[in-house]
Amino acid sequence: xxxxxxxxxxxxxxxxxxxxxxxxxxxIQSLDQxxxxxxxxxxxxxxxxxxxxxxFLVNDILDFFQLKNGKFKxxxxxxxxxxxxxxxxxxxxxxxxxxxxxxxxxFDENLPKLLIVDQQRIKQILINLISNSLKFTLQGQIxxxxxxxQSQKLIWIRVSDTGVGVKVEDEIKLFKLFGKxxxxxxxxxxxxxxxxxxxxxxxxxxxxxxxxxxGYKNGASFEFSILAYENxxxxxxxxxx
Ligand SMILES: Nc1ncnc2c1ncn2[C@@H]1O[C@H](COP(=O)(O)OP(=O)(O)OP(=O)(O)O)[C@@H](O)[C@H]1O
Ligand SMILES: [Mg+2]
Numbered sequence: 244x245x246x247x248x249x250x251x252x253x254x255x256x257x258x259x260x261x262x263x264x265x266x267x268x269x270x271i272q273s274l275d276q277x278x279x280x281x282x283x284x285x286x287x288x289x290x291x292x293x294x295x296x297x298x299f300l301v302n303d304i305l306d307f308f309q310l311k312n313g314k315f316k317x318x319x320x321x322x323x324x325x326x327x328x329x330x331x332x333x334x335x336x337x338x339x340x341x342x343x344x345x346x347x348x349x350f351d352e353n354l355p356k357l358l359i360v361d362q363q364r365i366k367q368i369l370i371n372l373i374s375n376s377l378k379f380t381l382q383g384q385i386x387x388x389x390x391x392x393q394s395q396k397l398i399w400i401r402v403s404d405t406g407v408g409v410k411v412e413d414e415i416k417l418f419k420l421f422g423k424x425x426x427x428x429x430x431x432x433x434x435x436x437x438x439x440x441x442x443x444x445x446x447x448x449x450x451x452x453x454x455x456x457x458g459y460k461n462g463a464s465f466e467f468s469i470l471a472y473e474n475x476x477x478x479x480x481x482x483x484x
Contacts, residue, residue, distance in 0.1 A: 257304040351390035372402040380406030398471040403464035
């Protein structure tokens with residue numbers, strides 16, 4: 244009973260937070276035309292990108308409740324698959340630069356140009372993984388690699404960093420609710436350990452998987468997949484129609 248009340252408050256608060264965040268983002272757009280100096284434009288860019296990330300995180304919390312209540316929806320659309328990935332890299336570029344961390348990406352040569360996917364979900368999971376990598380990496384680089392598995396109809400995205408890393412035996416803990424690891428506690432005073440738990444539920448709902456890439460020695464590497472189709476005939480009847 245107490246839990247239900249707590250959940251209702253959290254869901255309502257995160258829902259209501261979207262309105263002011265959207266207002267802030269609108270204002271940033273309007274403000275842009277009045278800012279002429281480069282430094283001003285740069286700072287405004289950081290505020291803009293941070294608001295976008297904040298909006299995604301608020302949506303994360305809402306998803307958490309929708310997943311719990313079976314109301315989670317998947318929105319499939321045919322898109323240029325490189326686009327959401329590039330948009331996100333653009334969003335994080337300034338934050339990475341401030342920390343002197345290089346943000347790199349690579350698209351597999353067999354990655355199709357167009358795919359039918361839920362692009363918001365791709366962005367949402369990538370935001371969590373890139374935010375984590377930025378949080379747990381003090382120097383070096385973060386690299387994103389995108390490939391398509393045609394036989395399984397899965398798009399796979401890997402985020403690797405040169406940060407503090409994760410021990411193989413800690414993998415199960417990471418995806419649990421409030422699964423903060425002691426090894427990274429010092430760098431992570433504000434996190435609550437919700438991000439990866441939501442990611443694992445979202446990828447599962449999207450027919451995919453998320454795991455720690457254990458073959459990776461320096462830093463951490465996470466890889467996730469979600470279902471992605473090359474054409475409409477492949478779509479299962481139950482979703483996206
Ligand atoms: N790239 C990474 N490098 C090292 N440790 C990581 C990395 N990503 C996640 N972890 C570990 O996994 C834990 C769980 O991650 P998760 O994203 O769920 O929570 P968080 O980032 O601590 O908080 P939140 O995402 O809720 O703000 C982290 O606290 C950290 O200990
Ligand atoms: Mg996190």
